[in-house]
């Protein structure tokens with residue numbers, strides 16, 4: 001008998017995370033939405049539509065939470081996509097308040113999820129991000145700056161994350 005075999009799934013979003021266990025540092029992630037989401041916007045993006053987020057757990061774990069029902073069921077994004085094509089009263093998994101995550105932009109992820117884009121977590125924003133006591137706002141700032149960088153390249157950020165906007169808001173309120 002050889003040595004015991006350990007199968008560890010590596011995260012594609014962080015060199016230190018496995019896909020179930022986070023490395024305890026923070027992570028930035030980018031989700032590309034299906035082109036159909038463009039129907040919701042008057043001003044279209046020629047490049048595409050992205051959600052930019054941050055999480056303290058592994059990106060895989062956080063991703064599963066977006067598709068988890070309150071009863072614990074995890075719905076496959078492709079099955080959910082087909083379900084959303086049905087009339088609302090025939091849908092098995094509508095936006096009925098039965099999801100663990102209800103925050104504003106999350107229903108858009110459920111409706112239009114295409115894929116993760118770890119390749120768009122551009123330098124110098126690569127994961128993981130250590131918590132710094134002296135700089136508590138670091139991960140928010142990085143998230144906003146990454147979003148601005150992608151927006152400058154022509155992507156539309158569907159959850160409104162932006163360091164420029166954050167700064168403006170802060171200046172206006174002081």
Ligand SMILES: [Zn+2]
Nearest residue numbers: 014017023128
């Ligand atoms: Zn990690």
